[in-house]
Amino acid sequence: MPSDLNAPGFKSKPNRDGSRRLYWSARSDLVKAGYRPENVRLPYSLDDPADRLLIEAACLRLQAEMLQWSANRGQPDARFDGTILGLSRRYQTDEASPFKRLKHNTQHKDVYTLTLIEKAFGTRSLAALKIGDFYRWYDAAKKPKAPGAPERVRRAYGIIKKLRELFAFGIMAELPECARLYEILARARFKQPARRRIAMELAHVEAFVATALEMNRLSLALGTAIQFEAVLRQKDVIGEWEPIPKGEGTTGIVLNGRRWKNGLTWSDLAADLVLRKATTKTGAYAAHDLKLSPLVTALLARVPPAQRVGPLIVDEIAGRPYAESAYGREWRIVARAAGVPDGVWNMDARAGAITEAEDAGADLDAIRSSAAHAQLATTLRYSRGAVGKSRAVATLRAAHRKAGTGTEQP
Template sequence: MRSDDEMPGKKIRRNRHGPDRIYWVARADLVAQGYEPRTVRLHYDPTDRVLIAAACQRLQAEMLAWAAGRRTTDRPFDGTLASLIRLYQHDQASPYRDLKWNTRRTYDQVLGVIEKAFGKRSLAAVGIADFRRWYDEAKKPKQPGSPERVRKAHGIIAMLRRLFAYGVTAEHPHCARLAAILDEARFKQPGRRRLKLELPHVEAFIPKAIEAGRLSLAIGTAMQFETTLRQRDVIGEWEPIPEGEAPTGIVLGGRRWVRGLTWADITADQTVSKETTKTGAVVGHDLRLCPLVLDLLDQVPAERRVGPLIIDETAGRPYAEHAYAREWRVIARTAGIPDAVWNMDARSGGISEADDAGADLDLIRSAAGHTQASTTARYVRGTIGKSRKVAELRLAHRTSKNGS
């Protein structure tokens, strides 16, 4: 039998409505000096004194080591999910360090949801039942009668997989067990997007944009549809300026505009070459075969053909983050484009049109800058180009057999 002396820092909080809760609590004098975590809930059976003692001794040793001088702003792993999240974001050996800034921002949003909801849970007490419950809670509709939020729920599970994979490489306890559980578990994934921006949409949008004084939106939409370039490869993006680096170039709110199309990217013979942001692949397009684009470029006076191709007419600079999509929606509604169809669906629309025309999938892949044909195939939405070709070949085969 283990004595309470072997469980330093252990506290029990009585619960009238369920089992008592067991905590490890840091010394008040060290908490006053800045030590964290202040408390750690121990999700163990109250009768499992061996596990409780081991956890208390480990947490107590970490606290005393901090008090003895090994103080650091990077708090030690305390066995909780919140602690693992913190290390994933700050460990120099974490794959998080290699992520692009906007991917980090997206990850941080999901990690914040996880930490707020489950951060105090001890990894030792987490299992498949918890994952199922967390997934089911996350996918519940925001309001009664609304669709289930499967994409949000699946994103949380995907992030947990990343966390535990990191934990395995960092040799943190229980991460290998939890990673193995999630490797075998299956959760419903969100359905693939099926909508696309089609040629009639683009043809309806362009005159409405020009009428509203938004030639920039007309050019951007036509360029996205005709060349199948991603939105950010056309309009660019605002990247944080690294600390200590001079704010040169086009700067807005501490961010620098980068990677969008410029007039310098368009050659004298009306071709455009671009290194894509996502894969780094270099794609080229002959704009002489993109009449929607050429007609719009001709409307830009020669003296304005310098710098970024897409300029917010009201601000005189590239569109601020989210402003392009917001202003695009205003014009789209006047053009009768359903709200369910997004500006970014122009890429799938162009790829789908190419497939419907019978273009070889590998040629489409190269034009779109994809590294794998399977990725290109996911952008093909509701077309019959390939099935028509198959049917034509089958009919020709029958005719040949009957003739012989």
């Protein structure tokens, strides 16, 4: 922490472009005891004197809340001051809150949006809010980040969605004004972000794999190939880092108080290269015969037999599974070198696989099963611009017309 800052818990880390990302970090002993949030990003700059004051204010507030939690032995402060900030803090600390039942990564995303809300209008009294306030906040949040940039509709809608969830919790907690505000937002309509329409294509995957091998990043090549060929989410391939529950030992692969889990291991492939895995999102089983994918088998053959133990995807530089966000960051470096457009994301591999399958004429229910989706509607959302079904329909119509021309007329 810079010596002239009065900002307890303040930390910063360098970015690749030379800038620094700033955040507040809770005490590790209290995090182990269950305190959340663990880290809070600070959208400020150390070079701006005005921002330095905001950094100090944010860190002092977050530090005070953490110490209050510690003084109460983890029990939330029962008081509610009638503001959005008070509601947000109650939502995050009340043991009966839905927030406490979310997975850790979802909580992390929640805290990011809640921090935006608290910073922008946390001091506003619930009793004073009207529908005009919500429309004004939505319009302000969707403004482009820079002149000429696209509107940030997803950001704005996410704030409104989170406010709805806050007021729903407030109703359950019997807090004043929440029922009125929930009813207002239930009837109000806000433009939603458009569904993503981009899909990764086979040409993207092949170019990426070739470039990753040239750059000695076999892990990235193998991870991407399996995502695309086995229709798996990134998390189900590379795994994730979850906080170690209180009282549990530090067994397994541990990094900074978190344990690696849910990623593919060599034992998931078995001797016959048939991958069987329970997916993290729904628990549904995915099963794929990787022998039918030469792209994957060629990459697997590059791994010496002696190394075929433990996690399947291992960061070559760190010698362990990829740390949080590192896979996506390193993936983009290789993707740019391979000529994959920035608009194509790693997460688009799953959509690309489903789109390719439909174009190939695969039965939609078979595609659903292959993707381990519980509902066909979910599979259809992943199909982006596929023409397989419409091509089949056009073929049948053409055959019908041809048959019709040969029919004798009375």
